[in-house]
Amino acid sequence: MSVSFRMWLPLASLCLALAGCGGDDNAEDAGANATAGMAVTTAPVVRRELASGVTASGPVTPVEEMQLGVELSGLRVTSVNVDEGEEVDRGDVLLTLDARTLESDLAQAQAALREAEAGASLARSNLARGEQLASGQYISASALDELRAARTQAEARVGTARAARDASQLRRDFATLRAPADGIISARLVQPGQVVAAGSELLRLIKDGELEWRAELPAEDLGDVNPGDRVELRDRDGGAVVGTVRAVSPGVDAASRTGTVFADLPEPAGLQPGTYLEGRISTGLATVPVVPVSAVVLRDGFPSVFVVEDGVARMARIERGATDHGFVEVRGGLEPGAQVVTRGAGFLADGDPVRVVEEKPAPAPAAADTADGDTASTP
Template identity: 40%
Template sequence: MKTRLPSLPTVLTAAALTLALAAACVLALSGPATAQAPAASAGPKPALTVKQVLAQSSTWPQTLSATGSIAAWQEVIIGAEIGGQRLAELKVDVGDRVKKGQLLARLSPGTLETDLAASKAALLEAEASAREARQTAERVKTLQGSDALSPQAIDQALAADAAAQARVAAARARVQADQLRLAYTQITAPDDGVVNARLATPGALVQPGQELFRLQRQGRLEWRAEVPGPELARLKAGQLVRLAPSGAPAVEGRVRRVSPQIDTQTRNGLVYVDLKAGEALRAGLFARGDFVLGESPALTLPQTAVLLRDGFSYVFRIDGSKVRQTKVQVGRREADRVEIRSGLSAGAAVVESGVGFLADGDTVQVQK
């Protein structure tokens, strides 16, 4: 029996297939290792470029914050002293600054001038009668002890003199009263100040005690701060107050008086603060203020370095190329800086800004 050998083309084809399979196996084994090598050598890329800032120790004023309204130091109600007269003329309006004794309004005198003239005439008549009675009394006194006049006639002459002098006094009082009533037609300012309100109307019939103007005495304003009762003991007259009125520039003031009692509803007490005069200040403005109690050391950072998250405050400490989220407790604020009461030590390096884009453990590049 003869054995048949494979032909040469068949042998070559089988060899080519074997080589192709071997090459595919080599590529399959070496490909992943080759692809992973560059990725492993590249390393993680920084997430964000940041600038660092150091926590600084400084001395800050110790303050107590409060809110309240600005009001007139004293407000005087100016009214009519007499009634039944018409308002003839108004000299001032709301917002005018006036001096003590300045004429604000004038009432029509009506019959007051005539009444005064009649009273003066009556006084002259009473004085003439009194002079005559006095002369008679003097003559009678020289005849006392003689039989020229009876004791009864002498007593009558002396009594007539006394009555005449009393009538003079009464007539003089009527003249003074009529002069005062006539003076009341001139309504003047009781003190320097600013006219806050004008309720008078020209031509109106004025009644006694009717309010015509309201005067802010001396143009002075005060801040009436509402302070919690337990904090009142920390305040005293003369302390500096820094005030930030709503819609007006910041001003300074001094504590004038601390209320001796506390409101039973709010449990707050009033503190009266004298303010420096300013064109932008108005009675009725709401204001926030800080009572300066003294000074104390403070560890501070820029406010941009503090992140408020889930009701807590955090900073991001720089640890090499990583950042670590650190919980802190904040306190006072001054301009663009905030006090760090706990959670951080002086000189600690933290991220200055852009903290809202960071997470704990992020890789960063610190800007030099």
């Protein structure tokens, strides 16, 4: 047994030495592979002129919506001449009320006016005759004064009767509701046969059919918007509707810290009031820090980039701004000059080793053959 053990001992030592050499080679290969990492391209954070803007959402609303009603109570609606969505002109009859009692009152007032006018005419004639008699001293001065007083009283009764007639005419006119301006009927809240009350809303009119877009903006964005800025909305069909900022609220709400932007839509292109749309307000050009669009990825729902530091990709969340011509504004989260991953960022995780390579230029187009298919030869 001792002889066999002595014969196998050198052989075992040789095997262990060979195995040790092989392990060192594998460890070096593994380390080399770990150091190499994923091949990526990078670009620095630079400052450049960018078309700046603010993106917001808000409803499309009428610029001025008029609530229409009548000034009479207890009368029945006899006809409604318009429906929702119908265009009307100023002065068009929208609805009428049962005005039979009003017409009777008007006729009575007109008769009273005619009676008063007749009395005034008689009083003027009596005064004229009295003045002629007084010149010949056929009547006393006191009698002449009575004739003058009778004429004054008769003319006063005419004024009272005329005012009563005008009031009756006005009440009769109230029984007909007319459009106060050009526009579009946006709501109809009454039906024929309904008994209405004074001041109740019966119809709703969008004056001149004008619409606007109202968006709530945070205080930090509200100061960048000015009247006259261009607004572009996207409707549900993907079409663009262009407007202009008409006004910006001078202050912000103390609770929500937001203010309102009002944008006119001169050509609403079929937009309906109440539609909630996203829009972009162009606020001009600004020199801001930017990165290529390809560098920005979403991680946990937040825009992020990967910054290369000593061969390792470090994830950094950013505050994203406007996008223009392939670049994204970086409002916060990065320092100017930082190298961000532009190609391969979507496959990285925080702490991954990376290997920065140069981006390959696009291949040049192949040389076209000659028209007859033969290559040119040197004479």
